[in-house]
Amino acid sequence: MENESKNLQPVFMQAEPVLAVTDVTASVAYWHEVLGFPAQWKWGNPPVHGGVSWQGVGVQFALEPQLAAASKGNSVWMRVKHLDVLYAMHRKNKAEIVYPMENQPWGMAQYTVKDINGYYIHFASAIMEREKSGVTLPASMRIVARKPEIAEYRSLQHSVGWNSSLDDLKVQQALAAALYAVVAEDTESGEAIGCALLLGDGQTFYYVKDVIVRKDWQNKQVGTAIMRALTDWLDHNAAKNAMVGLYTGEGLERFYKQFGFGPAYGMIRHTPSPEREL
Known part of the structure; x- marks a missing residue:
């Protein structure tokens, strides 16, 4: 020692x-x-x-x-x-x-x-850095202010390896709970290639949830465009000094910092699974 x-x-x-x-x-x-x-x-x-x-x-x-x-x-x-x-x-x-x-x-x-x-x-x-700060989006992509459909949401989750045990009714309820959402669409195929949900009380607290970009569209500024659309909406609609939170995977801190997010101390609790309750 x-x-x-x-x-x-x-x-x-x-x-x-x-x-x-x-x-x-x-x-x-x-x-x-x-x-x-x-x-x-x-x-x-x-x-x-x-x-x-x-x-x-x-x-x-x-x-x-x-x-x-x-x-x-x-x-x-x-x-x-x-x-x-x-x-x-x-x-x-x-x-x-x-x-x-x-x-x-x-x-x-x-x-x-x-x-x-x-x-x-x-x-x-x-x-x-200043010259590179602009975002050049793929010509065949657009950002639409809407919630993803259940099938789109499941497909996006599957594309990044997220597994969900929720049935369609619970997924629909989860999507309906979002105050605002954006979907990135491939204009050529009409498919959803990314999405993000925004939850909250509509005044002082918001939570960014499920920022997903399909694997084959990653590293093409799609995630940046999605987050920019969300933060633009917050800047125009949230109360002054409202708190906006999110959880992120390891290594993604730099991505979210460009939109004003910083590290904070906090705690988290997961509810027990049905197996544990038995």
């Missing part, structure tokens, strides 16, 4: 800048409402510390007025995927963009926001 401990190496999990501010509550509100960071927290009454986070990237704020006055002009640099989407949101939210988005000679596209404390926040993406 002693030799094993000697061979251990530190594993860095997270790094967050701590910015000195004159008003923690206002700083958290600005980063949440204008810059778009969804998670927020405050400590103290009145707050003397707080922070925001987005997909594992966090910023903290400490109530230190004297240091805040001396720290104006300091900056934070953040690398972002789909930079154009974030830039459009910041323009819409009327963030103070002091340097518009431009391709820089060091290979990054970048723009700069000045926050309410006088800090400069640089948002950047590799030029190559």
